[in-house]
Amino acid sequence: MINKTIDTDVLVVGGGLAGCEAAIKAKNEHNSVLLVDKGYVSRSGASPFAAGAINVCLPEDDKDVWLREIVERGEYINDQEWVKLQLERGYPLAMELDEWGRAFGHTIFERDEQGNLLRKKARGNINTRTCVINAIPAMDTMRAKVIESKVSLLERVMVTDLVLDQGRVVGAIGLGYRDGKVYLLRAKSVVLSASGCGFKLFGMGHRNLTGEGQAMAYEAGAMLRNIDQAMSNTTARAADNHGMSLMAAAGGRFLNSLGEEFMWNYEPEIGNRARLSKLTVAIAREIAAGRGPVYMDLTATSEEDQKLMRKIVPEAFKAFASLKIDPFKEKVEWMPAFKGTVMHGGGIHIDITGASNVPGLYSAGDCSCTPEHGTWSITGLNLTFAIVSGDIAGRSAASYAREAATSGVQKSDVEETVASRLAPLDAKVGLTPDEVIYRMQKVLIANDVAYIRSDASLRRALGEIESIREEAVPSVKARNSHELVKALETRSMIRIAEMIVRSCLYREESRGFHYRTDYPLTDNDDWLKWIMVQRDEQGSMRVWAQNFPTPYLPAPSGKYPPK
Amino acid sequence: MAIRDIDRVKCNDCGRCYLICPMDVFGKVGRRVYLSNPEDCMPCYLCEIDCPVDAITIDAERGRPIPLPY
Numbered sequence: 001m002i003n004k005t006i007d008t009d010v011l012v013v014g015g016g017l018a019g020c021e022a023a024i025k026a027k028n029e030h031n032s033v034l035l036v037d038k039g040y041v042s043r044s045g046a047s048p049f050a051a052g053a054i055n056v057c058l059p060e061d062d063k064d065v066w067l068r069e070i071v072e073r074g075e076y077i078n079d080q081e082w083v084k085l086q087l088e089r090g091y092p093l094a095m096e097l098d099e100w101g102r103a104f105g106h107t108i109f110e111r112d113e114q115g116n117l118l119r120k121k122a123r124g125n126i127n128t129r130t131c132v133i134n135a136i137p138a139m140d141t142m143r144a145k146v147i148e149s150k151v152s153l154l155e156r157v158m159v160t161d162l163v164l165d166q167g168r169v170v171g172a173i174g175l176g177y178r179d180g181k182v183y184l185l186r187a188k189s190v191v192l193s194a195s196g197c198g199f200k201l202f203g204m205g206h207r208n209l210t211g212e213g214q215a216m217a218y219e220a221g222a223m224l225r226n227i228d229q230a231m232s233n234t235t236a237r238a239a240d241n242h243g244m245s246l247m248a249a250a251g252g253r254f255l256n257s258l259g260e261e262f263m264w265n266y267e268p269e270i271g272n273r274a275r276l277s278k279l280t281v282a283i284a285r286e287i288a289a290g291r292g293p294v295y296m297d298l299t300a301t302s303e304e305d306q307k308l309m310r311k312i313v314p315e316a317f318k319a320f321a322s323l324k325i326d327p328f329k330e331k332v333e334w335m336p337a338f339k340g341t342v343m344h345g346g347g348i349h350i351d352i353t354g355a356s357n358v359p360g361l362y363s364a365g366d367c368s369c370t371p372e373h374g375t376w377s378i379t380g381l382n383l384t385f386a387i388v389s390g391d392i393a394g395r396s397a398a399s400y401a402r403e404a405a406t407s408g409v410q411k412s413d414v415e416e417t418v419a420s421r422l423a424p425l426d427a428k429v430g431l432t433p434d435e436v437i438y439r440m441q442k443v444l445i446a447n448d449v450a451y452i453r454s455d456a457s458l459r460r461a462l463g464e465i466e467s468i469r470e471e472a473v474p475s476v477k478a479r480n481s482h483e484l485v486k487a488l489e490t491r492s493m494i495r496i497a498e499m500i501v502r503s504c505l506y507r508e509e510s511r512g513f514h515y516r517t518d519y520p521l522t523d524n525d526d527w528l529k530w531i532m533v534q535r536d537e538q539g540s541m542r543v544w545a546q547n548f549p550t551p552y553l554p555a556p557s558g559k560y561p562p563k
Numbered sequence: 564m565a566i567r568d569i570d571r572v573k574c575n576d577c578g579r580c581y582l583i584c585p586m587d588v589f590g591k592v593g594r595r596v597y598l599s600n601p602e603d604c605m606p607c608y609l610c611e612i613d614c615p616v617d618a619i620t621i622d623a624e625r626g627r628p629i630p631l632p633y
Contacts, residue, residue: 043583043609136612156587177587201629205607208585237631239623240605287633315608322623336632434602434627442630450632482587482600 001418002411003181008034008152009401011172011187012394013159013213014194015041017050017383018365020142021093021390022191022397023151029398034185035146036154036174038194038208038485042136042143046195046343046366047386049205050135052312053122053245055380056094057087061128069128070381071553073275074374075511075562076528077226080552081352082371082385085392090384093391094131097138104144106137110308122249124275124378130245132312133383157183158485159212160421162190162220162361163409169220169360170407173414175421175488180481182418184411188401191393192217192348193364196341197496199444200437200489202235204242204315209342213367215492217348218499222356224533225369226346227496228503229512231376232280232450235337236296238323243313244296245379248273250305252298254283255331256291277376277512278562280336284451284515295331338450341496343382344370345513346503349532354393360400364393375512424487430477433486439468440490440497449501454518458505465501469494498541503531506543510562521559528555565606565622566598573618580610580619602627 009031012023023035037044057066066087071078094109101108110118110132119129146153156177163171169190174183197211218224235241244252253272256262266282267274274282283294301309306328310317320327341347347370348356348363355362365386372385424430443464444450448457473494478484509523510516529545536542566588569580574596581589581596585607590599606621 039585039587040583043613044585048609049607205585205605205609207603207605207607240625284632292633314612318608318611318621319606319623322621338632438628438630445630445632447633485587 001182001415002184005184005186005411006034006154007186008032009188010191010397011036011185012191012193013172014045014192014367016045016047016193016195016365016386017138017142018386018390019191019193020146021387022193022364022394024145024149025391025394026398027149027151029395031398031401032152034152034154034187036157036159036185038156038158038177040155041146041153042139044208046206046209048136048139049242049315050133050383051243051245052132052135053130053380054094054133054383055128055378056090056117056131056384058091063087066128067552069126070372070377071374073124074377075522076374076550076555077511077530078374078377079371079548080550084552085352086372086381086384086388089388089391093387094384097141097387100145101137101141104141106141108134108138108141110134120249121273122245122379123273125273126269128378130249130380132308134312158488159194159216160488161417162216163414164220165407165409167359169358170409173418173421175485176481177485178481180484184414186407186409188404188406189360189362189397191362191364191397192367193390195366196345196347197493198339198342199441199493199497201339201441201445202240202337203233203339203342204240206339206342210489211341211492211496214341214347215495217356217361217363218495218533218535220358220361221535222358222361223349224347224499225349225530227341227499227533228507228514228531229344229346229375230340230500231276231343231345231513232336232338233276234279234283234334236319237333237335239319241316241319243309243316246309246312247296247298250298250301250309252296252301254279254334255295255297256286257293258291262286262291275376275378280513281451281515283334283336284447288447288452293333294335296334297331298327299329299331301328336451338445340500342366344373344376353396354389355396360404362393362397364389421488422484424476424478425484427477430475431472433476433478433483433490436468436472436476436490437493439472440493444497444500451515453504453514453516455505458501462501462505465494465497469498499533502541502543503533506545507531515562520561522562523559524555524557525559565604565624566601566619567622569596569598570618573616575616577615579613579615583609583613585609
């Protein structure tokens with residue numbers, strides 16, 4: 001049943017910015033490193049679509065001011081130690097990436113005529129600023145660097161499960177997307193950097209991100225955190241689009257059907273440049289109040305900014321062109337775009353070494369709980385976090401691997417798991433993966449589940465999710481390896497869907513992306529806590545709230561409308 | 564449908580689209596690329612951007628219907 005066994009010191013799952021960084025840094029520490037990706041490294045995951053915004057605190061910036069802004073605007077549920085680490089390590093690592101780019105002939109960071117890094121005030125920024133990054137050249141650089149570093153690559157392979165030996169992670173099982181080959185990947189430590197779960201919903205380029213990393217960590221006993229902050233971006237209603245941080249930085253405006261720039265009512269200090277968490281909830285509330293549809297208006301942006309936008313997010317402008325819309329001449333109907341745990345929205349709980357609670361298991365990038373962000377703080381933090389957490393988790397996993405004994409796990413130990421993963425191929429009749437995916441999407445995308453929530457709407461969603469989990473997912477059939485990947489994606493997706501709904505039910509207040517009509521206030525007295533998720537010994541999903549340290553900025557008290 | 568066809572006159576069989584597509588939309592027989600799972604096209608435009616001979620034009624229409632929030 002197992003076609004191939006590969007041994008490595010460090011296994012990295014997911015080859016976006018975080019995974020490449022982790023693989024390169026683990027390899028620097030004299031380990032054998034295997035990087036596995038469901039697609040082709042440099043054109044897979046969220047990183048090639050990073051849409052231009054990266055938060056880099058330069059040496060001349062006041063780190064205390066930046067830390068305060070990130071934590072205040074993350075509504076205080078950030079891990080402040082990670083915020084500090086990111087502010088210290090982001091600049092040198094960003095400049096290292098820039099240097100690698102130059103060596104391979106790519107321009108990664110945009111600069112002004114004097115050669116200074118181009119910096120803008122984009123979404124959420126008050127005193128902080130955002131650098132502008134070219135995502136595809138950055139990922140071309142990462143691929144070249146991974147190869148130059150002699151990291152082994154295994155592409156078009158979906159990792160489905162972690163392999164444990166006496167409570168320690170000792171490898172993973174992989175499935176060939178195109179050839180159906182099954183791999184046993186034996187490793188001394190594993191870094192999960194396969195992003196979160198976007199449920200194949202909106203957002204450009206995210207539809208192969210279906211939460212395997214987070215789901216397999218959960219199955220292995222890892223704690224996950226802040227899944228109640230499952231996120232949304234926004235998009236054109238007619239087609240997927242992105243680049244909103246740049247658009248907002250350039251003076252893009254959000255209008256309701258009365259022509260009002262409504263965001264000033266929701267985030268008075270910065271209006272149209274509001275944080276994503278505020279913007280998505282606000283659009284949903286405008287619609288609920290009968291002031292829809294809502295539009296994005298770029299008609300007042302400068303020619304220079306228009307040129308920059310076209311350069312940094314070419315995909316977005318191909319979408320506009322295909323719709324025969326010139327966004328610089330007419331306003332475009334816009335809507336919130338639910339993204340689950342992709343790009344933020346919670347994930348694997350990690351400490352400041354990138355380690356999870358399961359020995360041998362590390363996480364980096366959006367697959368982790370993105371601890372720097374809090375609710376959703378300011379734009380561009382995720383990309384910086386990708387390189388900072390990749391660097392840290394890669395080096396931590398390497399140092400763990402140096403001390404760890406080789407596991408004696410054999411093919412026979414995983415055969416049962418493999419058989420159950422291949423089972424959809426044997427089903428004569430069954431549901432198509434697409435049917436199940438659509439049902440799941442319908443539950444999660446509903447306005448009263450994704451945005452304007454209540455106990456009743458979340459309980460209804462939970463019932464529907466449980467029924468899909470129990471009845472539909474086990475009945476999925478697959479005709480070939482391509483469909484088998486999709487069938488297995490439904491397994492991961494339903495797991496993450498349940499985590500989201502249960503976490504949102506648990507948090508009885510409103511904060512960040514989480515807005516509840518039955519608990520409309522932010523409640524620091526009872527809910528300044530992390531919502532945690534873990535599989536209990538009976539296999540049920542356990543959810544609880546956990547206090548956390550606030551070493552640099554004291555936590556606020558009291559209740560108030562979300563801010 | 565987001566991807567409808569490949570311009571056979573322009574296509575030089577370089578295989579770049581097959582190599583990079585995140586959704587495994589393309590198949591290959593010998594050197595010839597074909598659309599094996601076009602309904603899975605997101606679309607993300609990476610094949611159109613990377614195609615050296617402009618043989619692919621992507622339509623912004625979503626490959627599969629997705630429920631809308633409202």
